[in-house]
Amino acid sequence: TDLVQDRNKYIKMRTAGLYKDDAKAKIRQSHNNLAVADVYKKFAQNPLSHLAEELFHTKYVNRTKLV
Amino acid sequence: MKGFQAQELSRVIEIDRKTCKGCDSCKAFCPTDAIEGKYGATHKIDSDKCIFCGQCLVNCPFGAPKDIVDPVDQIISKLKDKSLTVVATTAPAVRVAIGEEFGMEPGSLVTEKLYGALKQAGFKMLDTNFTADQTIMEEGMELIAKIRHYALGEPATGGHLGPLPQFTSCCPAWIRFVELYYPEVIPNLSSAKSPMMMAGSLAKTYGAKEIWKTSPDKVFVVGVMPCTAKKFEASRPEFHSAAHYWKTQGQTGEYPDIDTVLTTRDLARLFKKLNIDLKTVTEFADADNPLAQYTGAGTIFGNTGGVMEAALRTGYFVITGQELGVLEFKPVRGLEGVKTADVPLKDQKTGKEIVLKVAVAHGTKDNVRGLVEQVKAGKSPYHFIEIMNCPGGCINGGGQPINPMGTSWLDKTKAMLPWS
Numbered sequence: 001t002d003l004v005q006d007r008n009k010y011i012k013m014r015t016a017g018l019y020k021d022d023a024k025a026k027i028r029q030s031h032n033n034l035a036v037a038d039v040y041k042k043f044a045q046n047p048l049s050h051l052a053e054e055l056f057h058t059k060y061v062n063r064t065k066l067v
Numbered sequence: 068m069k070g071f072q073a074q075e076l077s078r079v080i081e082i083d084r085k086t087c088k089g090c091d092s093c094k095a096f097c098p099t100d101a102i103e104g105k106y107g108a109t110h111k112i113d114s115d116k117c118i119f120c121g122q123c124l125v126n127c128p129f130g131a132p133k134d135i136v137d138p139v140d141q142i143i144s145k146l147k148d149k150s151l152t153v154v155a156t157t158a159p160a161v162r163v164a165i166g167e168e169f170g171m172e173p174g175s176l177v178t179e180k181l182y183g184a185l186k187q188a189g190f191k192m193l194d195t196n197f198t199a200d201q202t203i204m205e206e207g208m209e210l211i212a213k214i215r216h217y218a219l220g221e222p223a224t225g226g227h228l229g230p231l232p233q234f235t236s237c238c239p240a241w242i243r244f245v246e247l248y249y250p251e252v253i254p255n256l257s258s259a260k261s262p263m264m265m266a267g268s269l270a271k272t273y274g275a276k277e278i279w280k281t282s283p284d285k286v287f288v289v290g291v292m293p294c295t296a297k298k299f300e301a302s303r304p305e306f307h308s309a310a311h312y313w314k315t316q317g318q319t320g321e322y323p324d325i326d327t328v329l330t331t332r333d334l335a336r337l338f339k340k341l342n343i344d345l346k347t348v349t350e351f352a353d354a355d356n357p358l359a360q361y362t363g364a365g366t367i368f369g370n371t372g373g374v375m376e377a378a379l380r381t382g383y384f385v386i387t388g389q390e391l392g393v394l395e396f397k398p399v400r401g402l403e404g405v406k407t408a409d410v411p412l413k414d415q416k417t418g419k420e421i422v423l424k425v426a427v428a429h430g431t432k433d434n435v436r437g438l439v440e441q442v443k444a445g446k447s448p449y450h451f452i453e454i455m456n457c458p459g460g461c462i463n464g465g466g467q468p469i470n471p472m473g474t475s476w477l478d479k480t481k482a483m484l485p486w487s
Contacts, residue, residue: 008402008459009173010167010173010174010470011402011458011459011462011463012402013172013173013174014160014163014164014173014174014369014459014462014463014467015174015370015459015460015462016174017162017163017173017174017175017176017462018159018160018162018163018176018366018367018369018370018373018462019367019370019395019400020176021159021162021163021176021178021363021366021367022363022364022366022367023363024363025361025362025363025366027362027363028362028363028364028380028394029362029363029364029380029381029384029390029391029394030199030200030201030203030204030207030362030364030365030377030380030381031203031204031381031384031385032362033197033200033201033360033361033362033365034360035197035357035358035360036197036200036201036204036360038357039201039269039273040204042273042277043272043273043276043277044273047204047205047207047208047209048205048208048209048212051312052205053258054308054311054312055265055268055269055272055308055309055312056201056202056205056259056260056265056268056269057205057258057259057260058236058258058259058260058264058305058306059258059305060242060245060246060253060256061072061246062246062250062253063069063070063071063243063246063247063250064070064247064250065250066069066070066071066072067069
């Protein structure tokens with residue numbers, strides 16, 4: 001129905017906005033982000049390192065057991 | 068109240084009894100049937116079932132569901148405290164929607180206006196797009212370690228390897244959904260934090276030490292998100308990683324990684340309270356701030372299929388040694404409920420050929436349970452699955468401006484309902 005079409009119109013426009021931001025970016029792959037590489041060089045050594053596990057990884061909770 | 072850890076927010080959205088018409092629109096969008104109330108009677112949200120996604124809020128024709136967590140005034144007072152470094156970490160989807168709160172078209176890309184307005188308000192920037200790139204590094208390497216073990220038969224080095232398929236973990240509503248309804252697939256969730264939570268722990272360690280050169284407990288981090296569930300995520304008690312890190316360095320102090328979260332709507336209200344007009348504010352590129360440097364892969368996280376596309380661009384390079392030729396990975400783009408793709412890869416180390424099987428689903432209401440049941444039954448053919456709760460992805464999150472299309476949705480629905 002056109003009701004749904006209308007609703008998706010702004011979703012498609014916002015989606016297009018982010019793809020435009022990607023298309024015009026000088027660097028388009030995460031492994032080529034030099035500033036991210038700096039974080040590892042100066043601080044966290046490498047992805048999945050001990051420090052990276054501590055600061056950038058987490059665990060989850062079985063909420064069916066939380067009463 | 069069951070299903071909550073200590074200190075977690077147990078309520079983010081409440082339906083205003085005076086405004087609710089009982090029209091059931093919210094029930095049509097709620098992914099977990101968390102809304103009670105008969106047709107025509109006032110509706111109520113059951114917090115034990117609710118995953119805080121806000122799809123009721125952005126789809127109610129009458130604006131009855133309200134986000135009751137309002138940190139705007141608290142943040143304005145923090146911005147006045149000159150001893151603090153107040154950091155805004157803004158999500159990809161905010162930069163293509165906040166313009167709507169100032170009369171601009173949906174999808175208007177306003178990054179430099181947003182940075183200018185944030186700077187004028189007194190914020191420093193750690194763009195969540197930056198930590199989205201970092202999430203690709205952490206989550207991508209986790210996936211590749213599993214693929215090298217399960218698909219290429221190499222011994223599992225390093226920490227404990229979870230099973231395949233690996234689900235993405237950046238959507239906090241999806242995470243709560245798994246924890247409440249499908250705990251059996253918890254081991255399949257990537258252990259990588261979401262980009263917002265990485266931004267919090269990064270800001271209060273590397274950011275404090277290397278960039279702003281201040282003590283970590285003087286850094287106040289504000290998530291700026293298209294999402295209401297991020298307010299719940301920030302309150303999870305385990306997200307005190309920076310404080311724990313500093314304890315190992317001999318510094319005491321207890322504080323969360325993300326202090327508070329503004330939705331896109333909240334940030335617009337904050338700007339208006341400080342009479343900052345996004346349309347006329349002086350633009351700011353923040354070009355020499357390393358924590359505002361992001362790639363095209365980071366920024367598309369806000370679209371359904373965006374995390375997958377970003378991961379494929381890096382995964383392809385790490386496994387094959389070459390950059391992916393065509394970066395626009397079309398099969399995972401678009402509003403199709405479940406999107407799948409086979410990605411042939413030649414491992415540069417062993418020369419072996421493997422086919423990476425990936426899937427992308429958005430909209431927990433209609434499109435996610437099938438994939439999860441498949442994984443639970445051990446019959447999933449996929450290696451990597453991206454899940455976003457909201458239809459379209461974060462650009463249509465529960466914290467985004469409400470129906471900017473000139474109320475076409477509102478008017479049509481109101482016209483249909485007998486009592487409006």
